[in-house]
Amino acid sequence: xxxxxxxxxxxxxxxxxxxxxxxxxxxxxxxxxxxxxxxxxxxxxxxxxxxxxxxxxxxxxxxxxxxxxxxxxxxxxxxxxxxxxxxxxxxxxxxxxxxxxxxxxxxxxxxxxxxxxxxxxxxxxxxxxxxxxxxxxxxxxxxxxxxxxxxxxxxxxxxxxxxxxxxxxxxxxxxxxxxxxxxxxxxxxxxxxxxxxxxxxxxxxxxxxxxxxxxxxxxxxxxxxxxxxxxxxxxxxxxxxxxxxxxxxxxxxxxxxxxxxxxxxxxxxxxxxxxxxxxxxxxxxxxxxxxxxxxxxxxxxxxxxxxxxxxxxxxxxxxxxxxxxxxxxxxxxxxxxxxxxxxxxxxxxxxxxxxxxxxxxxxxxxxxxxxxxxxxxxxxxxxxxxxxxxxxxxxxxxxxxxxxxxxxxxxxxxxxxxxxxxxxxxxxxxxxxxxxxxxxxxxxxxxxxxxxxxxxxxxxxxxxxxxxxxxxxxxxxxxxxxxxxxxxx
Numbered sequence: 001x002x003x004x005x006x007x008x009x010x011x012x013x014x015x016x017x018x019x020x021x022x023x024x025x026x027x028x029x030x031x032x033x034x035x036x037x038x039x040x041x042x043x044x045x046x047x048x049x050x051x052x053x054x055x056x057x058x059x060x061x062x063x064x065x066x067x068x069x070x071x072x073x074x075x076x077x078x079x080x081x082x083x084x085x086x087x088x089x090x091x092x093x094x095x096x097x098x099x100x101x102x103x104x105x106x107x108x109x110x111x112x113x114x115x116x117x118x119x120x121x122x123x124x125x126x127x128x129x130x131x132x133x134x135x136x137x138x139x140x141x142x143x144x145x146x147x148x149x150x151x152x153x154x155x156x157x158x159x160x161x162x163x164x165x166x167x168x169x170x171x172x173x174x175x176x177x178x179x180x181x182x183x184x185x186x187x188x189x190x191x192x193x194x195x196x197x198x199x200x201x202x203x204x205x206x207x208x209x210x211x212x213x214x215x216x217x218x219x220x221x222x223x224x225x226x227x228x229x230x231x232x233x234x235x236x237x238x239x240x241x242x243x244x245x246x247x248x249x250x251x252x253x254x255x256x257x258x259x260x261x262x263x264x265x266x267x268x269x270x271x272x273x274x275x276x277x278x279x280x281x282x283x284x285x286x287x288x289x290x291x292x293x294x295x296x297x298x299x300x301x302x303x304x305x306x307x308x309x310x311x312x313x314x315x316x317x318x319x320x321x322x323x324x325x326x327x328x329x330x331x332x333x334x335x336x337x338x339x340x341x342x343x344x345x346x347x348x349x350x351x352x353x354x355x356x357x358x359x360x361x362x363x364x365x366x367x368x369x370x371x372x373x374x375x376x377x378x379x380x381x382x383x384x385x386x387x388x389x390x391x392x393x394x395x396x397x398x399x400x401x402x403x404x405x406x407x408x409x410x411x412x413x414x415x416x417x418x419x420x421x422x423x424x425x426x427x428x429x430x431x432x433x434x435x436x437x438x439x440x441x442x443x444x445x446x447x448x449x450x451x452x453x454x455x456x457x458x459x460x461x462x463x464x465x466x467x468x469x470x471x472x473x474x475x476x477x478x479x480x481x482x483x484x485x486x487x488x489x
Contacts, residue, residue, distance in 0.1 A: 002137050004042040005066040006032055007057060007088070009073060009081040011048050022049055022191045026202050026253070027072050027101070027126070029181030034127040035134050037179045044185045047084070054087040062091040067137060069095050070122075070130060075103040075382050075405045082115045089117035098133065098151070100126045102221050103402070106384035108152035109163050120145065120153035124221065125207070127178055129169055171223045175207065176233040180240060188245050201241035201250045205234045205267070209255045211285070214321045215348065217384035218255050226259055231266040235274060242276055249303075250280040257282035261293050268300035279303040286324050286332035294339045304342040304372075307332055312365025313358035316351050321386075326365065333369045343371040349431060350379045350424040352387065352396070352412060363431045367438065372445075376431040377407035378424060 008025035025046055032042040043064055047057045061069060069088055073081035078101075085097055100122035104111045108121040122129050129150040138144040145153055150169030155162055172178065191200075206228040209218040241247040258264045264282075271278070282297070283306040294302070309329045311317050317324060329345075336343045347362050366374050381388040381397070382405065391397050396413045398421070404411055408428070410421035435441070 002040060002068065002134055003064065003066045004032075004035055004040055004068045004070070004134055005061055005064050006042060006044045007061065007069060007071045007084055008044070008046040008048050009071060009077055009084050010051065010053065011074075011077050011080070023200075023202060024049075024181075024183065024186050024188060024191050025072065026181055026204065028070070029183055029185065030178065030204075031070065031100075031126050031130050032185050033179040033182040034131050036182055038131045038135055040134055042182070042185065044182070046186055049186070049190060054083045057084060058087040058091045061088055066092060066095050067139075068134060069097045071097070071099045072101045073099060073103055074101055075402050078103050078111075078402050082117075085115055086117050094139065096120070096133075096137065096139070098122055098130075100130075102217055103383055105221060106217065108165060112152060112154055112163050116154075118154070120151050123150050123152060123165075124169065125150075125172055128172060171208070171225075171227065173227065175227055175229045180237050183245060199245070199247045199249060201238075201245065201247035202253055203234070203237060203241075203250055204253050205229050205257065206254045206259070210259070211256075211323065212321065212386070213323075214319070214386040214390075215351070215379060215381065217382055220384050226256075228260060228263055231263060231270045234267050235270040235276070238271060238276060238278065239274060242278060248278055250278055252280060252282045254283065256285055256288060258284040258288045258293060258297075261288070261290075264293060265296045268296045268302075271300040277301075281306065283308070284332075286329045289332050289335060291335050291339065294335055294341060298339050298341055302341055304344060305336050306344045306346070307371075309345045309365075309369070310348045311351065311354075311358070312347070312362040312368075313354060316354040316358045316362070319351055319353045320348075329365075329369065333371055342373075343369075344373045344375065345369060345371040346375045346377070347431070348377055348379050349428050350410060350412070350414065350419075352379065352391065352417060356419070356423070356427070359427045359431075363427075363434055366431070366435055370441070374431075374435050376428055376435075378410055378428055380405050380407045380411065 006025075006028040008028055025044065025048070028044055032044055035042045045057055045060050047053075050056070069092070071081050071084060081099060085099070088095070088097060096119045097117065098120040099111065099118060104121045105123050108123055111121050112118055120133075122133075129148065132148045133145060133151070136144060136148060145151065146155075146164065146166065149167050152163060152165045155164045189199075206226060207222045208224065208226045209216070209222065210224060210226050212224065238250060241250060279301045281304040282302060286307050286309060289305075294305070307329065310320060310322055312326065314326060333343050333345070345366065347366055349359050349362065366376075379387070381391050391412060396416055398411050398413050410424045412421075414421050414424055
């Protein structure tokens with residue numbers, strides 16, 4: 001039987017090192033679940049959980065004798081992923097190595113050109129494509145994998161090598177047909193938040209975004225059409241998380257969980273009808289909520305809502321093609337507070353074309369909204385976004401060193417806009433300080449003071465100034481025995 005191993009590379013970004021977040025690799029668990037449903041026995045090796053460098057992960061992978069190895073990567077982790085690919089290629093030279101994720105989806109040919117040890121890139125949604133790769137796998141058929149839709153691969157024609165991009169694969173319409181993520185293939189209870197035990201389950205209940213903000217790649221990655229799982233299917237997975245994995249908190253990672261209000265309410269009703277005692281976090285556009293909706297979700301366990309406000313300047317919001325107003329944001333935050341729901345808002349500093357006064361307006365607006373938590377980042381134009389294409393076309397990207405695409409570092413030639421990178425960085429620091437160190441904010445949240453200061457330090461100061469990176473530390477694996485992670489238990 002074909003042997004498949006999925007590898008999650010080490011992520012030393014702000015989210016993991018700053019917040020002590022160790023989240024299960026949901027994307028790889030979805031792929032593994034689909035491969036398992038097709039009759040195979042895949043394994044998942046999570047370097048991010050193990051804090052293991054490429055050399056150690058390669059030892060684990062080599063002992064599994066894989067025919068195919070699949071990795072995932074974002075823009076910020078692509079360089080690290082290449083390190084794992086190269087080490088695995090040296091140790092298992094005959095295996096077929098492929099990679100997926102948002103970054104490579106938008107730069108498939110460039111990815112294969114940059115990392116010659118890779119065999120293929122999976123473009124876009126991966127479940128059906130990866131199952132096709134695994135079921136049709138053949139190292140003796142000279143035409144394989146040309147019949148697999150939705151990939152770019154390296155093909156040798158005699159002395160000539162070329163990169164072939166196969167026809168695009170259609171988006172999966174029936175998301176209920178997908179198996180639940182294969183959480184049993186990872187040591188689920190070892191994942192932590194803030195370096196403490198945390199029974200959090202991560203779920204995706206819908207795909208696709210009908211909005212096309214200039215800085216967001218989601219609508220291009222998963223399509224501009226909203227596709228959703230049925231309420232019953234969603235709550236079946238919630239029930240599995242509660243009964244099998246003893247989860248009491250769930251985070252729905254949908255781009256916009258509340259886009260279809262009636263579906264969101266039906267999910268809330270289904271949770272309550274089954275007597276599931278959970279709390280959950282969800283995100284929404286500020287113009288997609290109302291009081292009745294949030295009250296129904298609150299009754300079912302909604303504890304925190306995430307709003308992507310992004311700017312306190314209407315001019316900047318128009319530049320972003322955000323299609324919201326400041327009053328919409330104010331209403332959304334007020335309604336959530338009135339319903340007793342915690343609010344987290346995100347804001348972007350340094351959007352191309354905005355002025356220092358626009359940035360000051362964003363900071364003032366964040367303070368006026370007074371959410372429970374606010375996240376500030378510097379505009380980072382990821383491949384696949386309209387703003388990336390615009391900046392690249394006009395030679396306004398200061399670098400394409402993907403390691404620097406951290407959302408904390410200016411990577412745009414701001415001088416072309418009459419600004420400076422140094423001052424953009426100072427504005428980011430100013431935003432965090434002015435928001436979190438307000439006496440009134442700290443007084444009202446005195447019970448959470450330790451958490452607030454911890455969040456401020458670990459989400460900004462530590463990654464920005466200490467460049468914390470866990471690389472180099474890893475567990476000592478006993479002898480040559482396979483760990484639980486390798487066994488998939």
